[in-house]
Amino acid sequence: MPQAGGTYHHGDLRAACLRAARELLEEDGSAGLSLRAVARRAGVSATAPYRHYADRDALVSAVAAQGYRELAEHLAAAHPSPTTPDELAAVAVAYVRFALERPALFRVMFAEPCDPNSEERVAATTAISEYVRGMVRGAFPGADVEALSTTVWALVHGLAFLHLDGKLDTSTPDVVADQVRTAVQALFTAPAALSQTRA
Amino acid sequence: MPQAGGTYHHGDLRAACLRAARELLEEDGSAGLSLRAVARRAGVSATAPYRHYADRDALVSAVAAQGYRELAEHLAAAHPSPTTPDELAAVAVAYVRFALERPALFRVMFAEPCDPNSEERVAATTAISEYVRGMVRGAFPGADVEALSTTVWALVHGLAFLHLDGKLDTSTPDVVADQVRTAVQALFTAPAALSQTRA
DNA sequence: TTACGATGTATGCGGTGTTCACATTAGGCC
DNA sequence: GGCCTAATGTGAACACCGCATACATCGTAA
Numbered sequence: 404m405p406q407a408g409g410t411y412h413h414g415d416l417r418a419a420c421l422r423a424a425r426e427l428l429e430e431d432g433s434a435g436l437s438l439r440a441v442a443r444r445a446g447v448s449a450t451a452p453y454r455h456y457a458d459r460d461a462l463v464s465a466v467a468a469q470g471y472r473e474l475a476e477h478l479a480a481a482h483p484s485p486t487t488p489d490e491l492a493a494v495a496v497a498y499v500r501f502a503l504e505r506p507a508l509f510r511v512m513f514a515e516p517c518d519p520n521s522e523e524r525v526a527a528t529t530a531i532s533e534y535v536r537g538m539v540r541g542a543f544p545g546a547d548v549e550a551l552s553t554t555v556w557a558l559v560h561g562l563a564f565l566h567l568d569g570k571l572d573t574s575t576p577d578v579v580a581d582q583v584r585t586a587v588q589a590l591f592t593a594p595a596a597l598s599q600t601r602a
Numbered sequence: 603m604p605q606a607g608g609t610y611h612h613g614d615l616r617a618a619c620l621r622a623a624r625e626l627l628e629e630d631g632s633a634g635l636s637l638r639a640v641a642r643r644a645g646v647s648a649t650a651p652y653r654h655y656a657d658r659d660a661l662v663s664a665v666a667a668q669g670y671r672e673l674a675e676h677l678a679a680a681h682p683s684p685t686t687p688d689e690l691a692a693v694a695v696a697y698v699r700f701a702l703e704r705p706a707l708f709r710v711m712f713a714e715p716c717d718p719n720s721e722e723r724v725a726a727t728t729a730i731s732e733y734v735r736g737m738v739r740g741a742f743p744g745a746d747v748e749a750l751s752t753t754v755w756a757l758v759h760g761l762a763f764l765h766l767d768g769k770l771d772t773s774t775p776d777v778v779a780d781q782v783r784t785a786v787q788a789l790f791t792a793p794a795a796l797s798q799t800r801a
Numbered sequence: 802t803t804a805c806g807a808t809g810t811a812t813g814c815g816g817t818g819t820t821c822a823c824a825t826t827a828g829g830c831c
Numbered sequence: 832g833g834c835c836t837a838a839t840g841t842g843a844a845c846a847c848c849g850c851a852t853a854c855a856t857c858g859t860a861a
Contacts, residue, residue: 413809416808416809437847438848438849440848447809448809448811449811450809450811450812450851450852451809453850453851454807458849458850459848459850510713513763513767514709515767546788547784547788550785550788551788553761553784553785554784554785556764556769557756557757557758557785559756560764561760561761562756562760565752565759570731585746585749586749586753589745589746589750612840615839636818637818638816638817639817646840647841648817648818648842649819649821649841649842650839650841652818653838653839658817658818658819
């Protein structure tokens with residue numbers, strides 16, 4: 404009986420599991436995210452979480468979905484509807500910062516194929532996708548929104564992952580931010596260098 | 603004694619483990635990549651691999667390093683030294699195709715921080731980094747090589763990951779290739795749309 | 802009040818990574 | 832050739848994991 408002074412029924416074990424999972428993720432990385440550890444932290448038997456999550460993947464999916472929602476908020480906080488390159492760059496910096504501040508969570512979010520089962524997860528990702536689309540629509544009125552959205556998201560997502568994997572310099576947040584801003588700027592200056600070649 | 607007709611000593615267990623790990627990765631994904639399974643497949647006791655790899659992570663790092671080398675070959679095969687946007691796009695397509703054809707391997711390669719311990723792994727990644735730099739140098743003689751290399755790599759890497767995570771349409775290889783080409787093209791046409799706004 | 806459905810527990814199975822003491826063998830040295 | 836040592840492989844054991852199954856407890860609604 405893991406519950407010393409508590410009641411038999413937990414009250415809101417579902418939320419408690421999610422919270423415990425997030426804590427474990429921050430403390431020990433994704434390796435420490437085990438159902439048993441979650442149960443221990445929630446002060447509950449090892450199999451209790453199965454009443455609320457079908458299996459480990461279901462819990463992980465829930466964590467990921469929450470991560471998506473927080474990422475969306477984080478981006479919106481950087482700028483609700485950016486329209487200039489500078490504003491767009493600020494959002495890009497926020498994206499990468501989010502990844503670097505919650506590396507394990509970010510990895511969980513993009514670790515495995517988005518199983519179509521978890522509609523919670525799908526909904527959360529399409530929300531982000533829509534946000535990017537709107538951003539591009541505002542910043543590039545004349546462009547192919549679909550194509551450019553993919554480009555922008557991919558660029559920023561790639562920056563986040565390369566930083567996360569230590570493939571780029573992450574010594575200080577400022578260095579990272581500069582790199583991101585420069586990369587986004589390059590989206591607008593690269594052709595100049597090219598035309599220089601062709602002219 | 604797992605060895606029925608064989609000798610006590612395996613001969614080249616280190617290489618055999620690597621091969622087995624690669625096979626398991628392709629068959630069952632990264633979930634199936636267990637040290638014990640590797641040992642079973644190599645026809646050896648569960649603890650034998652520890653003579654050649656300090657722990658599971660060491661084996662995984664070796665697999666990743668091999669993956670980096672293969673990726674470098676794959677890119678070079680697409681084009682040894684691209685200088686035009688079209689050639690650059692072809693290499694980008696090859697990068698994404700590599701990821702989609704060996705999803706589990708690609709994930710292992712970029713799953714966890716590149717531990718500075720494994721110099722084998724670091725060497726392999728810097729090789730890729732150098733290849734990208736050279737590519738940018740050739741294609742954009744006037745540009746900031748460092749910044750633009752980061753941009754290009756991030757863009758292509760992000761495309762690979764978003765495809766891998768099912769965030770983009772991956773129905774057919776042609777669709778994917780078109781998307782990648784379009785995204786790379788966007789690197790050159792985006793500012794046009796922008797200047798349209800500003801003019 | 803009582804019966805039932807929801808929630809949590811206890812137990813057990815097969816799998817995993819890792820350690821440790823031990824067995825076997827290849828290859829250098831006399 | 833014969834021996835010794837270091838390298839290599841084995842086996843048993845520990846703690847942990849996900850998960851299934853049977854059982855205990857409790858809120859609640861009839």
